[in-house]
Amino acid sequence: MPARDEELAFDLETDVVVIGYGAAGAVAAIEAHDAGAEVVILEKMPEPGGLSIVSAGGIRIAFDRDAAVSYLKATCGGRTPDDLLHALADGMMDVPARMRAYAEPSGATVTVTAAPGNYPLPGYEALGYCEISHMPAIEGAAWVHGVRGVRPGCRLFSVLEDNVVRRAIKVHLSAPAERLIHQTGHGVRGVRATIDGRSVAIQARKGVILACGGFENNDTMKANYFQAQPVLVGSFLGNTGDGIAMAQAVGADLWHMWHYHGPYGLRHPDPDYPYGLYLKATPMWTPGRLDAVSDLGVVDAQGKPLPAKTLPKLAWILCDKTGRRFMDEYPPYPGDFGVRPLDLFDAKTQAFPRIPAFLIFDEAGRAMYPMGRSVINGRAEDFYAWSPDNSREIELGIFQRADDVGALASLMGVPEDVLADTIAVWNRDCAQGEDTAFGRRAETMTPLSTPPYYLGQVWPLVINTQGGPVHDCAQRVIDPFGTPIGGLYAAGELGSVFGHLYLSGGNLAECVIGGAVAGRAAATREAAHV
Secondary structure, three states, X not given: OOOOHHHOOOOEEEEEEEEOOOHHHHHHHHHHHHOOOOEEEEOOOOOOOOOHHHOOOOEEEEOOHHHHHHHHHHHHOOOOOHHHHHHHHHHHHHHHHHHHHHHHHHOOEEEEEEOOXXXXXXXXXXXXXXXXXXXXXXXXXXXXXXXXXXXXXXHHHHHHHHHHHHOOOEEEOOOXXXXXXXXXXXXXXXXXXXXXXXXXXXXXXXXXXXXOOOOOOOHHHHHHHOOOOOOEEOOOOOOOOHHHHHHHHXXXXXXXXXXXXXXXXXXXXXXXXXXXXXXXXXXXXXXXXXXXXXXXXXXXXXXXXXXOOOOOOOOOEEEOOOOOEOOOOOOOOHHHHOOHHHOOOEOOOOEOOOOOEEEEEEHHHHOOOOOEEOOOOOOHHHOOOOOOOOHHHHHHOOEEEEOOHHHHHHHHOXXXXXXXXXXXXHHHHHHHOOOOOOOOOHHHOOOOXXXXXXXXXXXXXXXXXOOEEOEOOOOEEEOOOOOEEEEEEEOOOOOOOOOOOXXXXXXXXXXXXXXXXXXXXXXXXXXXXX
């Protein structure tokens, strides 16, 4: 039997409870407050910021609303209702004005740039980025909460955090939400959470907003929803699917659970090290924009031709467990498609022949640049400082050294003649300036011809997941029959609209746009019966 109203007992009460204090949670709280609601934010981790604070900081925007709709439809592959994509496109047009309003009290600088979508699909040329390019309060800081140095995402989150502080919105850190308090006929009435070590029931008179991210650090959920195993968590340990479980418990439908955003990456030899390690950051590119862009007619918002993008050398190739290459190691968007070729299960061997895959480079490549990096929002002691010449990583065993191709093949456990042929074909293609197997861009190619050689194992790495509770245009969480669950909203990457291809900066757009919609919708909802 559902509890009667008089049987519900609450320790605290407010109008709106926001669960999660990243960009989505911050925007939701700001907008709910400005719409007249009393707001409380709960964050399970000791520091705020979530994934937003370690992000690249660029919020996807649009210069042409209809073109943006076309691009969103193409990249979502028919997996997301059109009305949600129309709403997102509308919001993408409004982001710069919203961010300027948020930034003005902090004296922060907002920069808007044209930047085509990652794939040459209809409408891709009408997109851009909005970012906080300067935030006076944090410039030069050694740490911003759990992030070493000032990343672009730090500037974005710092501006939003400043808005939360200026409004005196109540924030509880190290305060994990446990369960939603739901009552049949009344919807979600509040949340049970741990605050200062004590389990408390918080009444949310108008609504609860789930802005607590995905499930990249939940091994059970990854095993249930991803084919590839294992998939290493890249940047943040706080996203363990809490919001998904809480939403399921009150009847939410789920979508896009298979879709995650990530590259291939390295594994630290210490089994207790909690993060995967990213490889060198490389610029994204759009197929078709290889030479004179003016010939393609691609222009920015002011009608000026967009410049062609020259990509850096990539020092390595990847091989599977047979010693053969299997992919373009530098796809258009490494953070989206870098991981997908590894997700292959071989019916004959009953194994993943590309997990782990082998990353191979030579002495010239070793000296080219640091091969990897650590990008985390977490404890200072978990930040891994990569050596400038990769020597520390060789000593640790992240990379293994081989004096010749035979020794390299022995380390890999593959036939020497197969590996020798793979390297010979690669070196020939480098000399001719054409990757005949997978079409890797010529300027990124570099031969493997200077012994010794080096070997690393690469694994699927998840930056963030896209799946979660289904929501409507008002960010209301809905059940499998399409009915909104009263008093429950979701924002950000928790139940993202992206169910096919990821749009760089797209989750940040959902944080700002969906967070604002959820905040206003919850604040203006009629209070639940008390």
